[in-house]
Amino acid sequence: MESTKLRDAAWVVLAGIVLMFVAPLVLNYYTLTLLVIYGLLALSLGLIWGFGGILCFGQAVFYGLGAYAYAVSAANIGESTMPMLIAIAVPFVFAFLLGAMMFYGRLTDVYLGVITLVVTLIFFRFMNTTAGPEYQIGTARLGGYNGMPGYQTLNVPGDPSAYIYDSSLYYVCFVILLVVYVLVRLLLASPFGRIAVAIRENESRVELMGYDARFRKSVLFAIGGGIAGLAGALYASWAEIVTPGLFSLGQSAEIIIWCIVGGLGTLVGPVLGAAALGYLKFALGQQTAVDNVLIMGLILVVVVLVLPRGVVPSLMSAFGSSSRRNRPNAVRRGRRGRGRADG
């Protein structure tokens, strides 16, 4: 069972490598890089939501934290390797603490959603008020609404003057995405991953078997946070500016939409969903006939109504390769049940 999953993963990686070289023929590197970063971000939520059953309305917090942590430390340090690690560590630790706070409090479902949403709002509000000169970390001014430009972007480790940008940044991001994908697959194949899925299916049963679900959920949540932070750091390097908009509810909403459209309970689904919708948004931004928010909204409604499992799982079951664990409906049904019990 697990070995077939890993064999599938090898095919996915292979397909990914092919795609990595084919995509630049169609689109420019600059846009593609962003789509890859979105994919990584979607992967982080796809992991904790699709496999851990944790619906986080605030994945953007970790993304933004990663981006800001990178920007602040890169501005102070003047090279990018250490800031990259800091950008993963800060959201990881923060996500662990936040997760522990929620899971040890036995918060579930809607309540979990509210807390993560509220945390997003707090960060968004706070970051927007840091325009004054008193908000300075080392040499880096947080800059409030304006955001922070002018930090060191990604460079070859050990050589701060060798910037990685444009096509090389694209390949670096894509390789990182593939590596993260493989690591997450391995994680899910490990006992930790299997128990995480078991917790999603039935938390009390797992607890009765003697596992500490609260701790495990916190760790999984933190891993998701770390991946989102990595995506944030890459974004910071790509955009050359970080703004409080990274923490916005709209950003969080987008991540959720990517996962839903792509398909929960898979890892490829969210990544493809992110890339496809990211491209759609970009393409829509260049026309003015129809408001693009309207289109994004309608897509979400239609997908929820027509393809509640997302595009990728629906395609997979259409080709008859859906395995038992790939059933995202179980995720939602499980949560639904508990949701009712809560009321």
Added chain:
Amino acid sequence: MTISRRTILKGAAAGSAALASPMFIRNAFAADPIKLGTVFDISGIFDAYGKPIDMAVKLAVKQINDGGGLLGRPVEHIGYDTQSNMALYTQYAQQLTRQDKVDVVHGGILSASREAIRQTLRRANTLYFYNIQYEGGVCDRNCFVTGVTPAQTTEVQIPYTMEKWGKKVYILAADYNYGQLMARWIQKYFKDGGGETVAVDFFPLDVSDFGSTITKIQTAAPDMVYSALVGGAHLSFYRQWAASGMKSRIPLASTTLGVGSEHLVLTPEEGDGIVVCYNYSPELDTPANKAFTTAWADMHGAATVPNIHELAVSNYQGILLWAEAVKAAGSVEQAKVIEALDSGLSLDGPAGKVTIDPKTHHATLDVHLMEMRGQKLNVLESFGARQPIDTQLVCDLVANPDDNQQYEIDI
């Protein structure tokens, strides 16, 4: 907007883009268009600022092309709508420089958006115009600012209001760098005039409930309130201020109201009597302005004339100024155009005479003290040729051509 024209030109553009020195090639094809790139928030919460700007840009480009273009070449406008999303600015700026390879970029509304793209354009050696009134202090040889700065407007506005109303001021400002710096300028000019600031409050751009602030203002009992509030949500302040009956008790002055045609949204009861100071008002009674508004009405319809605001006119003037510089330089090359602009180039625009100050790459402009009355900005008094003395204090691009930062002027 420009898509059809662009598709036609795609072949030519792709051809020149493939070559390392497009300038040289373009001279060979004399009819190749000169590319003017713009990035503005035409939709989203700042569209009240951006829409008229977009119309002004189109008018300027049309007038240039109707007059035979520049250097015998037509001007092609490549515009992107950043949807009031700061993240899109960097994205489209990259696109303008890397893909479209434009010769000049006019763009940015909020200071946030300017700072998001300024470095990108500098690195790409693409000439950049920021044609918006702002807090001052940008010092970058590649960046020309044709909007007014606090020293040009606030310095005449504050003595006028102090003489009229008194010495104690309560300042409300938007919480980002424009508001923060503007609040400091207001404090400085009050201090210079022997006045006093009783309090300063900052508001994020989405705050729309000012109830407790209005109470706090009453507790502080100032002689006047200065507002540097920005955007649609902040408009609620003027509404709630009038609704609580405070308008007849404490007078208001603003450094931003009216820039986004807010005087048309507020009723006369809410807006009358507020004192502002800008480079332009549609009510300006000059031949240049008459010609401009007539041309605007011909292109965009007479109904949109009241929506013309300072930012739109600044951008219109900025583009024409650039066009003059291109003519003077006989080239669109960045270095040559900068040289031409630095020669003290000037233009008689709808808002008066605009002259580039070579030291700061800002502009010497006329300003007009105005009062809102019956949904119009009526000119009280005009002041000619005001220098950007605030930025001149800190910035000297003649002496330090490599300078590249936004100074915070020590007050």
Added chain:
Amino acid sequence: MDLAAVFILEILYSIAVLVLISAGLAVVFGMMRVINLAHGEFMMMGGYATIVAVQAGVNVYIAMLIVAPLVVGIIGLIVERLVIRFLYGRLVDTMLATWGLSLAFTGAAVMIFGNTTTGVSTPIAGFTLGAYQINGYNFFIIIVSILLLVAAYAILRGTRLGLVARGTMQSADMAAALGYSPDRVYMSTFFVGSALAGLAGGVLAPLVGLVPTWGSAYIAKAFITVISGGASIVLGLLSSATVFGLVSQTFTFLSGPVIGEVALLVAAIILLRLLPQGITGRFFKGRL
């Protein structure tokens, strides 16, 4: 002394606003376990309905108290028939679908009304309280909120309609067995919830500059208020609105609106961490 009175009035006002913006959401969540994330956009549409009606010459009170709830209620009804009814019992899916709706409504409003700020003037003049000028409209909002709560309580408690509604809410199967169609009860509940959102939008419209994204500023607050309130509609709403109104207004007064809002959010986190079932999940259990 005057200041204290003004301050208390400010707190009451801020509680009233929270009640007003959350009422529609509370009805829909309390009765149907559906979280309508398009609630803010329903409010926004109520605001536009009011403004359009006023511009068409309708009396401002009729516009905000009758036209706005009616228009938005009907829109809600259409939404319920087209989308929500397929998703009953699927909490997360309804949240996502209504989120999508909220984006779509915002986009549609941008296309129809443009992004330009519009508004109507406040119909009530300010008045003097001691040394202070007070926005008279604040009183109006407080009164509307009180009437709203009283009416909700009376209907749920005292009428047959309320009984059926409460019954369906407790056990839909049992109500169905007794001959009441849950489908119709849900439909009318959603209508009422939407109409309340429209009312809130209409009543708040004269105070603010209205833009299509206006609703998104309220949805988070309403959502937090309803969830923190817990299961019972009237008491839950009142208790959480009181806590949050008090906290946010005090901090706003002491420092500024940002700190006030952050204080509200922090209070919500603490509250939910301590009372994961909301306030009425712990106290006032089983009341309305």
